[in-house]
Amino acid sequence: MRQKLSGLLFLLFLSSAAFSQAKLVEKVTKKGDELVIPYEKYVLPNGLTVIVHEDHSDPVVHVDVTYHVGSAREEIGKSGFAHFFEHMMFQGSDHVADEQHFKIVTEAGGTLNGSTNRDRTNYYETVPANQLEKALWLEADRMGFLLDAVTQKKFEVQRATVKNERGQNYDNRPYGLQSEVVSQNLYPYGHPYSWMTIGY
Known part of the structure; x- marks a missing residue:
């Protein structure tokens, strides 16, 4: 201790x-x-x-960590990695057990999530003001201590999760592939904005 x-x-x-x-x-x-x-x-x-x-109107703080990397940094045939790693960043670290990031924040009275687009990946927590140090520590911890906690099992679970997300939100939804078709026709072949963040 x-x-x-x-x-x-x-x-x-x-x-x-x-x-x-x-x-x-x-x-x-x-x-x-x-x-x-x-x-x-x-x-x-x-x-x-x-x-x-x-903004002192409410006793809460919002922490938003943005990494300037998204799907535009990927290559044809190797898309979806930025979004996949967004998922992996919630899978624990050397100091935070598997799946505990969500538990720690929600038990502290907060909410959290992450998102990925073409140019950035971000993670955010909104917590009671007295939990700011905890939110900052969690973000710093995953910045520095994620890699050693990555396992093949976590990798496979999150790969299946992302594939399911693509199926639910794009492949199996009416007009779900509209944004993909628009991007492919709006940008020339090989342009980093011509593929979807979710990947293939």
Whole structure:
């Protein structure tokens, strides 16, 4: 227990130390009745960009982690990996047991999900304000400790899940392949936007 606590304190120290070195690169403030969402944008020494918007109207926080990688980074015949890895990122890590990410957040009173499009993959949690540290820790943990927890079984389960999702939302739905046909005709063959995020 003491080792876990000291590890957590060290992680918090590193986080606060890194954030104290963060560079403010943009600040947007509201002036008068202007329709604008005020925020501050920071860049950490490791390149991570943090955008902070404060709204104290409700005692909740929203954490959204966006990776600038989506299906447009894939190749013909090798599509669907960004979406597949979105699923894998919920399958546990060295510190979070299989399928526990959802349980931890929902038991803390929060909601969460992820999504993938052509240019980005994101993960988000909305939790009570006193659970911010937990949400940030979960995101940092899966950034750093996912790979060793990936197993062939998890891989096969999520591959079947994604195939089923494609069947339900596209292949077996009236007009479900409309967006695929439009993309194939809108963009030339081989263009990274010519295939669907869900993959084949």
